[in-house]
Amino acid sequence: VLSLANKGENTVQTSEVVTTLSGIDINAFQIYEKNGVSKNLDQLDKRIIEGNKEIPVSQTQIIYEANYKYDEPASKTQDLGVNYCYKYRTLATADACLKKDVTKPSTEAKCSVNEQKIVGNSGAPVAVTLLTQRPVLANTLTFSLEITNLGTGEVYSPEFILKNLCIEDRESKDQLDIKIAFPDNNPKIKCPKLNDGNEGTLKMVQNKAFVTCTAETSDLQDSAFTKSLSTSIDYVYKDDAPAQITIKSAT
Numbered sequence: 001v002l003s004l005a006n007k008g009e010n011t012v013q014t015s016e017v018v019t020t021l022s023g024i025d026i027n028a029f030q031i032y033e034k035n036g037v038s039k040n041l042d043q044l045d046k047r048i049i050e051g052n053k054e055i056p057v058s059q060t061q062i063i064y065e066a067n068y069k070y071d072e073p074a075s076k077t078q079d080l081g082v083n084y085c086y087k088y089r090t091l092a093t094a095d096a097c098l099k100k101d102v103t104k105p106s107t108e109a110k111c112s113v114n115e116q117k118i119v120g121n122s123g124a125p126v127a128v129t130l131l132t133q134r135p136v137l138a139n140t141l142t143f144s145l146e147i148t149n150l151g152t153g154e155v156y157s158p159e160f161i162l163k164n165l166c167i168e169d170r171e172s173k174d175q176l177d178i179k180i181a182f183p184d185n186n187p188k189i190k191c192p193k194l195n196d197g198n199e200g201t202l203k204m205v206q207n208k209a210f211v212t213c214t215a216e217t218s219d220l221q222d223s224a225f226t227k228s229l230s231t232s233i234d235y236v237y238k239d240d241a242p243a244q245i246t247i248k249s250a251t
Contacts, residue, residue: 002062002082002241006044009122010089015039019062020166022081024245029066037165038062047123068247075248082241085166087158090233092128094119096143098187099224100217102135109224113141117229125151126176128231139218143189143229145180149207153239157201160236168238174204176235180213182227187215189229 021036
């Protein structure tokens with residue numbers, strides 16, 4: 001039995017968790033599920049807080065029935081693992097400082113156009129861990145983002161869940177989809193790594209990914225103001241739950 005609980009802030013839909021047994025002979029244990037693969041039949045709702053009270057997290061179980069068919073001469077213990085993959089989304093936001101001429105100093109400004117910003121992330125294993133804003137031209141800002149895998153598992157592209165097998169896949173590994181935008185897409189975000197758009201795929205190296213984007217400010221107001229810069233990151237997260245199983249001799 002694999003017990004699942006969603007402690008994050010993104011709902012996991014039915015069939016968005018894929019589990020695969022590892023370390024045992026599927027045939028010897030007479031596992032019904034082909035290749036030891038199963039899925040969640042229940043939706044796992046996101047974490048909800050009402051006032052100061054947190055509602056109990058959404059939970060479900062994935063159950064495998066087994067019946068070992070050989071008669072072993074002596075009892076033995078062997079390692080058993082369950083790989084689990086789930087589709088997830090991280091939402092992050094930071095207050096950017098905007099104005100028409102970003103190189104023009106002002107004693108009245110209530111925010112800074114040249115500093116590291118505080119980033120808030122939804123509960124998830126992948127997060128935006130650093131966001132820095134800098135002026136480069138009178139009407140151009142750059143935003144540099146660092147994305148980090150904070151968990152113990154591995155990141156795969158969102159489409160990996162469609163393969164219906166939670167085992168290592170080099171083709172999909174260390175890839176995530178990202179979108180960076182201001183409300184109403186004003187100002188527009190352009191990222192060279194994303195083909196001068198504001199969304200696309202990034203490759204992680206040693207559990208980190210980096211992207212630098214620009215924003216054109218010539219159509220903005222003269223005085224400085226803050227505006228939320230939002231980032232959404234879509235991926236499949238792969239982890240495992242190790243255990244041991246004891247096979248007792250019938251003689």
